[in-house]
Amino acid sequence: MSVEQVPEARTPGQTHRTGYDDETRARLAADAAQIRARYPQERSALLPMLHLVQSEDGYVSPRGIAFCAAELGLTTAEVSAVATFYTQYKRHPNGTYTVGVCTNTLCAIMGGDAIWEELSDHLGVGHDETTDDGAITLERVECNAACDYAPVVMVNWEFFDNQTPDSAVALADELQAGRPVTPTRGADSVCTFKEMSRVLAGFGDGRADEGVGAGEPTLRGIALARQEGWEAPPFPGGAEAGKPVAERPVASEASTTTPARGTRTTKAVGGSHAPKPGAEQSSAERPATTAGDVSPEQQQTKQQSDDAKES
Amino acid sequence: MATTLTPVLTDIWDKDRSWTLRTYEANGGYRGLRRALAMQAGDVVTMVKDSGLRGRGGAGFPTGMKWGFLPAPDGGPRYLVVNADESEPGTCKDIPLMIASPQHLIEGMIITSYAIGCRHAFVYVRGEVLHVYRRLLKSIEEAYAAGYLGTNILGSGFDLDITLHSGAGAYICGEETALLDSLEGLRGQPRLKPPFPAVAGLYARPTVVNNVESIASVPGIVVGGADWFKQMGTERSTGHGLFSLSGHVTRPGQYEAPLGITLRELLDMAGGIREGHELKFWTPGGSSTPIFTAEHLDVPLDYESVGAAGSMLGTRALQIFDETTSVVRAVTRWTEFYKHESCGKCTPCREGTYWLLQVLQRLEAGRGTSADIDLLLDLCDNILGRAFCALGDGATSPITSAIQYFRDEFEAGTHTPADVLFPPERSSLFAYTPRRSGAQLAGVHA
Structure with missing residues (x-):
């Protein structure tokens, strides 16, 4: 979920308007068949297939859109409509690494804005623009669910926690120099944009056991x-x-x-005295008295109002 | 200290290779599934209903009741879809849970599927967390290999498949019907309700959509029983929950506590506000919940008390900001987020968030007009309750609540840029010199 702005400079890249060669197409078609097999209805395969296209072309290419359309019996317009809705689907060739600086409120205030300014100036590119060497596509990203590690930078959607302008610049320098970088929480090294896209298409890379279970x-x-x-x-x-x-x-x-755990509880039941589920006086045998047991009409009314607020 | 932490989900996070099935089993994992499979499916639903577990994704709807809304089996498929699209600004509990102990979620999904008669369940995880995807994929593979998934699970005759599905960057897909459309391969836009997903959800079939933490809490309830769960929390907000402290706090992080704990208690545990500063404002449950101030330090963080104090418990995403922070800057940035993430389906949200941002940006730059505060409130009034889904409502929460508590800061936006009143380098966690100042941008008013 990067923040949209109209990019001023784009990296010239292949336009991929000519379609895949037979060998590539056969390989992608075999992958697509595996993806379709995961779902009761094949259209559900579209999102992972767009990740698959990015794993091949580094963005959602015109030929990739045509491929998805042909595989799923959709029009290219229908595929494009989906591809343009989601920010992770890139509409022009992406760099080897997406470097995303969180500039949502919490990270921005903790220093994300400063990191963004520093990196943008250092790399000479703005949002969703790619460095001339094709190494880095810089993005302003939205909250990535790591607020307790703010400010956060993501590289190909791996966590680089508790960043500073200096650490972020050093990180970018390593990426541009082609040296491996290690996320704070993630695999032992950051893979390429194409490799990442293949994992998101549902094809594991065998690296789940790398890295830590949790940060401090x-x-x-x-x-x-x-x-x-x-x-x-x-x-x-x-x-x-x-x-x-x-x-x-x-x-x-x-x-x-x-004091006892959760002392706000007024009617705490002593652990060892609580009835076993299914035994006498257990919850499974209790009469219908809770809110969950009221009439279906009341439940429906309650759900309508509550679900309207659900996110 | 009145309330202590109650580690249940977090209890294995500090174990060696906590994410593996082996570690999970060594710490009591999958006992809940064995117990559930020995029960009638309906009894599992009853047990979760009786536990009082309420949705941990924000709305707080009773989980067991949601399951109970499914119509009687008609021979066709019924689905469980786990909402792992954690994207609400400030919310950071499900992602660490899935990195550290994904099996909690997988076991919960198997039990839930058994309870509701589902044979194919889905996890919709946001696409921007690569290692979470890897860990979930691996944990599903491990569960198949151990006989917890597939056909005839543990000899019970129950069959279940789980499909892991990656999103692609869209906050709106955390809304349950937008999530379902996205899972069906469409643009992620909310559906008109009714029909509710329980009646016509995924592929127009009966579907339960639950948050990660809700489902991960199910195995403990099945092992311990409803009364065990109810020993924690308050009478109507039962159980344990992850409280995520972030921002200007000495030790930000995940604190698993009974619902009803207060921010004052949590701050004590987290070492307080960063040294030399004091609390200014905070969100109880993400950016879509109206902000609180220091006067709310003792509000019990349960659904009822937070609601009575004028906000919502939401996702217990406690974003803490100290006195150096410009509330106008914070609210403007959140509004940028809502404007960017509005799916465009309904006019109040699509147009309203756009105009809210126009007004807020000039206030932040110190170039607002004297009518701008009323204009903001009028815009909010035209969005709240008139948008298709909760995104529009959420966009108004930070604005109306911030004006309520800090109206003078918005009034100052008619003459002084926010970064003059509140230099951003004083808020950041490291020292630096800003390169571009709003004062320069604002020109003559500075």
């Missing part, structure tokens, strides 16, 4: 809980129902002085 901010809550000895209420039946006892950390001193 992600773990701050659980680290604090370990330190303080805070736990969620135990499952009824203890280790039988939940995790092995040995896995539980030893509660620290603090836990003995801490």
Whole structure:
């Protein structure tokens, strides 16, 4: 979701108006068949197929649009209508790396605007423009769900957390020099735009086990809980129902002085005294009394008003 | 401290290779599925209803009730679609969850599918998180290999396939009917409701659309039971939730706590506002929820209390801004976002967000007119409740609430640029010298 502006300079690239050669077309058609097989209705394959086209041509090329249309029995206008709706589908050849600076409010204020200014000046390109060497397409991107790591820069949609203008420039220099860069949270190195597009088309690259499970901010809550000895209420039946006892950390001193977990609850049921599901007095056998058990008409009315606000 | 953290989903995030099936199973994973498969499907629905679990994607609609809306089986397919299109500004809980422990989601999907009679479930994940896609793909493969997916799951006779689907950059696809259109290979634009997805959703079949965290919470409910879940939270906002602190806070991050915890308590845990500064305003649940100020520090963060205080719990995306921050700048930037992400289907949102931005940009530049605040409020009044989906409503929330609490800053926008009143280098987390100043742009008024 990059911010739209009309680009002033575009990198001259292949226009790909001539169609794929037989070998390429056969290979893409085999991929497309695999994609279609994932869905009950084949039109659902269009979004992944557009990623597939980008994995071949580095953007949604005219021949790629024609290919998708032919494969799915659509017109090229129908395919173009979809391709132009989504910002990840590029309408002109993309650089090897998309460098996206988050300039949504939170990141912008934490320093994203400064990073954007620095990078844009350093690279000499604006939003959705590509450096002359074809290495970097620079974008202003919207919130990428890493606000606790602000300011954030994405390279081919891998996370580079807690950036500064200097670190972002150094990152761009490495990319332009053709040296591998390592995201904060992601694979061991950033792949190319085409390689990334192939993964998004649903073809794994075997790199899921690379990188960390979480960064420090992600773990701050659980680290604090370990330190303080805070736990969620135990499952009824203890280790039988939940995790092995040995896995539980030893509660620290603090836990003995801490009130019960979730103390706002006024009618907390002691964990070990709670009935087992399916047993007598368990929730599965209780009479219809909650809001979920009211009449269908009331439920429908409630859902209409609530769903109207749902996002 | 009155309330403590209650790690349930986060409990394995700090384990070695937490994202693997092996680690998940070693920490109690898939016990919920085994228990569910031994129950009647309807009893699983009842259990989730009784737990009081409400949608963690923002609207807070009771999850079990949503499942219960599906019409009686007619022999045709029914679908579960997980909304993993996390894009609401400030919201950053589902993405780390799926990087750290994707199996929570997969197990939840299998249990949910069993409960609602679904044989083919989908995850719609936004396209801008490559490693999340890799981890989900791998975890689905691992679940197939272990017999948790495919045919005759764990010898129960229950069959399920999961398809992972990547979006391509569109905030609107987080709206559930736009998501369904996108999943069908169309432009992601919302549908008119009714019919609701429960009646005519994906491919016009009965469909449940749930948020990642909602579904990931299901295995724990099945293992622990509804009463276990209700030990956490408040009477009407039960259970645990991820609270995401970001911005001008000493230790931003994910804090899993019972619903009803307060920002004051969370800030204590997170080391408070960054040193030498004080809280100015914050969002309780993303940019689409009206902002709060320091006077709301003790509002219990549950659906009812936040609503009663004039905002919405939303996604518990607590974006914290200190006194150095220009509220006009913040709101203008959010409005740029809504204008950019408006899908264009309905006039109030498409045109309204465009004009809102025109007015806000001149206020930010210190070139507003004395009529601009009323103009903004009038525009908001013509969008709120008149847009096709919640995006339009959400676009008005930051504006009307910011004018309510900080009207003087908007009035200052008639003569002084925001970055003169609030130099941006004072807000950033590192020192720098701005290259382009709004004062220069604004010219004579500065």
